[in-house]
Amino acid sequence: MRKSKKYVLIDVGNHYVKCLVIGETSQREYELLKNFTARTRGIENGETKDVVSFREVLEKVISEVEEVAKLETSEIVVSTSCGKFNLRSVEKEVVLSENEKKPIDETTVEQLREAILDEFQTTERPLHIFAKRYIIDKSKVVFNPQDMLANSLAAEFNLVTVERSSGSVLDFLEETFPPETDFAVSVISACEGILTDIEKETGTCVIDLGYSSTSVTIYSHGVPIRLEFIPLGIKHVIKDISFVLNTSLDEAERLLKTHGCAVFGETSFVQQTIEYKGLDGMTAKTTTKDFLSRIIHARLREILTKARRIYREETSKFSEIGLKGLPGGIILSGGGAKVPRLLDVAIDVFKNPVRIGTYNTSSNVQIKNADEVIDEPLYNAALGNFVSIISRHQIKPQAKKKVASESFFKKLSDILKNLW
Missing domain, CATH: 3.30.420.40 (ATPase, nucleotide binding domain)
Structure with a gap:
């Protein structure tokens, strides 16, 4: 058993x-x-x-x-x-034979991978390696070279590395x-x-709203082709709340979690009063949900606008995409994706399909x-x-x-x- x-x-x-x-x-x-x-x-x-x-x-x-x-x-x-993470694109070639063609086996492919990994051992450490394509005898492009006959095998890889x-x-x-x-x-x-194989193949952008930073990862043909980090995250939303409302970071985080919203201007928000503690942890203060939401909205919109620049810069390289955007759309991930009504702001910023990504989707x-x-x-x-x-x-x-x-x-x- x-x-x-x-x-x-x-x-x-x-x-x-x-x-x-x-x-x-x-x-x-x-x-x-x-x-x-x-x-x-x-x-x-x-x-x-x-x-x-x-x-x-x-x-x-x-x-x-x-x-x-x-x-x-x-x-x-x-x-x-x-x-500090980077996306690197590298190429490598191994010669199997100068004369008679030899079959490519798993060992040959592994030699290519090991040769590429060895190049990054001093300043960066590769944590993910993605094969973009293999090239047999400098002419034939394939996606799985095993059991094929060749004199040489080259490969293009995308690596995600961390700086030492x-x-x-x-x-x-x-x-x-x-x-x-x-x-x-x-x-x-x-x-x-959160991504399906089809989404990774046809093209999808994942925006991960983390605590200290926001990442933008774009997939196409099954591999990540762009990875950028914006040095703004939910921590900066919390700091904004703390500064404007003159309260502690812990209290600001509580306000974000219990009363936070990414949009403002709702009639009920103006009428809803929120109580919180001042910077000394004792003084009772009040604000409205609308005012709190304006603070949150401003920073989140800034983050999403910066992400949109990266997204448009990358999609502009695909002539067939145009204004339609990537077929897989934009997917929001990370703890910051939980902020209520964030999806509404993202749709307004990107003018493309956006959804919240989870394992269940x-x-x-x-x-x-x-x-x-x-x-x-x-x-x-x-x-x-x-x-x-x-x-x-x-x-x-x-x-x-x-x-x-x-x-x-x-x-x-x-x-x-x-x-x-």
Whole structure:
């Protein structure tokens, strides 16, 4: 009997650490065993500033995980949005033979990948590698070269890398988790968690509104072709509220979560009074929901306008797209996507189809008892880590049904043959 497996999926952000533990049964069904969120401490602007505080947070997360799973026997993927990430496009070629053509096998393809990865070991570390296309004998373009005959094989890859630095969060995470742990970039994991293969192939833009920054990731032909970071995020919305209303950051965050809205001007908003504490934590103050919404709207519109510039700059390279935009549209992700009525502002800014992306809106496998996380944009990256494991194992949940169907028709065919 096939043993059940457990997957530990952690996403380390600048504001929260999100953790999921998913179990796989012998029938290849998946169930959420644990979900846990802890406030990040010891990280500032993507770098480790207080090792002791950060270690305490991770120890708390690990303690929660080990209530239902052992790290040593689980498959672990840890993603992070802390660091400086880049999208690199590189080409490499290997010569198989000067004379007689030789078959291309998996080893040849792996040699290409390893040669490319070796080039980035000093200043940057590759965390994701995407094959754009392969070129056989400098002329024939293919997407899967295995078992083909060739004298040479070249490849074009897109890599997502993280810059090496003294305060690297990734280095600290590597020291904390078992050696077999896989590491990923949060925004790429989030895309894997919410995009379908068709969306990645035809072209889609994912805008991830994080705490410290906002990322813009554009996919086309199955790979990310643009990755940009805007140094503005929900933290800046909170700071605006704190400054204008003369209150603490914690109180400003509470106002955003409980009363925040991305649009203003509603009649009911003007009439709705909101009470909050002043900067000293004691003085009672009031504002209206309309005034609070104006503060929130101004910063969010600025962020989305900057994202639109990146989007239009990239789509202008595709003559067939024009004003229609990418076929997959724009998808909002990250914790900031939860701000009420943000979708209305995004549609007005982009003048293109926009939706909120979650694991539940994708075509990924079902996870039992996970209703509270699969519709939550905050968990997109952690769930994307789960998708990466499934993809790596090439697990196909529908395969069992397909085999059963084929078996039925085979039996029917045999019966009919026996009649004659």
